[in-house]
Each structure stands twice: as C-alpha cells, then as structure tokens.
Amino acid sequence: MEKNLKQLTNRIHYLPHDSETDRPILSAICGDDETLIIDAGNSDNHAKLFLGVLNQNQIANYHSVVLTHWHWDHCFGTNQMNLLTIAHENTKMHLEKMMEYDWSDEALDNRVEKGLENQFCSDMIKKEFGENRNITITLPNTTFKDKYEIDLGGIRCVVKHVGGDHSDDSSLIFVEEEKVLFLGDCLYPSVYEQQPQYKIENVRHLLENIEMFDAEIYVLSHEHPFSKDDFMGYIMLLKLICDLTEKHQRNHSNLVNELSTQLNRELSQLEEEIVFCFINGLSVD
Ligand SMILES: [Zn+2]
Numbered sequence: 001m002e003k004n005l006k007q008l009t010n011r012i013h014y015l016p017h018d019s020e021t022d023r024p025i026l027s028a029i030c031g032d033d034e035t036l037i038i039d040a041g042n043s044d045n046h047a048k049l050f051l052g053v054l055n056q057n058q059i060a061n062y063h064s065v066v067l068t069h070w071h072w073d074h075c076f077g078t079n080q081m082n083l084l085t086i087a088h089e090n091t092k093m094h095l096e097k098m099m100e101y102d103w104s105d106e107a108l109d110n111r112v113e114k115g116l117e118n119q120f121c122s123d124m125i126k127k128e129f130g131e132n133r134n135i136t137i138t139l140p141n142t143t144f145k146d147k148y149e150i151d152l153g154g155i156r157c158v159v160k161h162v163g164g165d166h167s168d169d170s171s172l173i174f175v176e177e178e179k180v181l182f183l184g185d186c187l188y189p190s191v192y193e194q195q196p197q198y199k200i201e202n203v204r205h206l207l208e209n210i211e212m213f214d215a216e217i218y219v220l221s222h223e224h225p226f227s228k229d230d231f232m233g234y235i236m237l238l239k240l241i242c243d244l245t246e247k248h249q250r251n252h253s254n255l256v257n258e259l260s261t262q263l264n265r266e267l268s269q270l271e272e273e274i275v276f277c278f279i280n281g282l283s284v285d
Pocket residue numbers: 069071166167185
C-alpha cells in the first residue's frame with residue numbers, strides 16, 4: 001500500500017491510488033495562499049492518511065475539497081476532511097439519495113441483489129471498513145452547474161462539469177499554470193448498469209470536452225498519472241473503437257479483426273474489455 005506523498009509538479013502533490021480497497025488518487029494543489037484538495041477519499045482512514053502526509057510535508061491552509069463525482073470511494077472521507085466541500089449539483093443530489101442507505105452487510109447484499117449497488121463496490125466497502133462501519137455522508141456546501149473557478153494565489157483551478165457514461169456528475173479540474181488535468185473517473189465506463197457500457201455519442205462528446213484543455217499530465221483516479229503522449233494514445237484508441245463500433249455494430253469478430261489489423265497486433269485484455277463495453281452500449285432497436 002502506498003503511504004507516501006508524491007510530487008506531480010512543482011505545486012501539485014498526490015497520494016497514489018490503492019487497488020487493495022479501491023482507493024482513488026487524492027491530490028493537493030498548492031497556491032501561494034491556499035491549498036485545494038481533490039477528492040475526499042473512500043473512508044475516514046483514507047482521509048486521515050492523506051491529511052497526515054500533507055501535514056508531514058508542511059502543506060496546510062486548505063481552501064476546500066472538490067469532489068470529482070459522487071461514488072463512495074471519492075466521497076466517504078468528506079466528513080473526516082472537515083473542509084468546505086465543492087461539487088457539481090448532481091453530486092449533491094446523488095449523495096442526498098445515499099444518505100438514506102444502511103451500510104450493514106445485509107443492506108449491501110440486498111441492494112446488490114436489487115441492482116442498486118454494484119458487487120465490486122459492495123465487496124470493497126466491506127474490505128475498507130471491516131466490522132466497524134462508521135460511514136457518515138456529508139453533503140457539499142457549495143455546488144455549481146457548469147464551471148467553478150478557484151484562485152489559490154498564483155495558481156488557478158477550473159472545475160468543469162463533463163458528465164459521461166461513468167457518472168452524470170463527473171467533473172474535471174484543470175490547473176493551467178501546471179498544465180495538469182484531473183479527470184476523476186469520467187473516462188471509465190458506467191458501473192451501475194447490468195454490464196459496463198460506453199455509448200459512442202457520450203464518449204465522443206466527453207473527448208471533445210477533454211481536448212479543450214491543453215495539459216501535459218493527465219490524472220485518472222485509479223491509475224498512475226499519464227504523460228501527454230500516453231494519454232493521446234488512449235484517446236486515439238477510444239476514438240478508433242467509437243468509429244469501428246459504429247461501423248460493425250454487434251458484429252464482435254469483425255470489430256475485433258479490424259481493430260487488431262489497424263493496431264497491427266493482438267488486442268490487450270483492456271482493449272477487449274473496452275470493445276465489450278461499446279457493444280453493450282449499443283442501443284437496442
Ligand atoms: Zn467512480
């Protein structure tokens with residue numbers, strides 16, 4: 001488990017993701033006057049760990065915490081953070097719904113059975129919290145519809161709502177001075193459907209939004225940060241699969257064959273999974 005703070009740029013630090021209990025990356029953007037935190041973590045322990053390592057590195061003067069979207073792993077640490085919390089208005093709406101939930105094993109299993117909760121999240125919540133499930137959901141203090149700008153002193157952050165298949169409230173954070181774009185989970189497929197999905201038109205729209213920001217480093221919450229070259233490769237792959245899904249529709253073998261020909265190699269497991277998500281996302285008519 002990664003417990004040390006890493007430096008992304010001169011003024012941005014982060015605690016790496018931890019797949020053991022699906023902890024996302026938590027980041028701190030340090031302005032001359034104030035510090036912005038991105039995402040609150042998946043539990044009190046996760047939030048405490050992050051605040052602890054920031055403290056060890058003399059990082060303080062918090063402006064607020066911005067939530068990239070409402071999923072548990074990004075929000076359950078909000079209460080422990082105890083800071084001004086900024087999020088998209090839909091993030092607040094989803095969290096309000098979640099406040100009514102019971103987090104016992106029985107209640108979780110029940111929601112998985114009804115399709116209200118995803119099996120993976122349920123397993124990870126049980127693993128992160130163990131028996132002692134002290135989950136307090138805290139609502140954002142400030143919400144926005146399209147965009148929110150924060151001046152930390154010598155460094156400005158733009159929070160922009162982009163939505164997408166993963167979650168309708170997904171927002172990204174762009175730090176122009178450092179040329180870093182924080183994407184949260186917005187590029188991942190939906191997780192609350194029966195099968196994970198990508199819809200061609202949603203992915204295209206999302207990529208258009210992302211390409212408006214000129215960054216050098218791209219941060220996805222559950223991976224190591226991407227260089228521009230690697231990220232552009234990923235974007236090109238998604239665009240290519242959009243085009244090939246549009247062309248071949250549900251004909252999986254033709255789709256895979258043409259993709260493999262264009263890439264001039266066998267598909268990786270990730271690429272196979274992406275193709276599967278796009279086929280799932282085709283509308284039934
Ligand atoms: Zn998510």
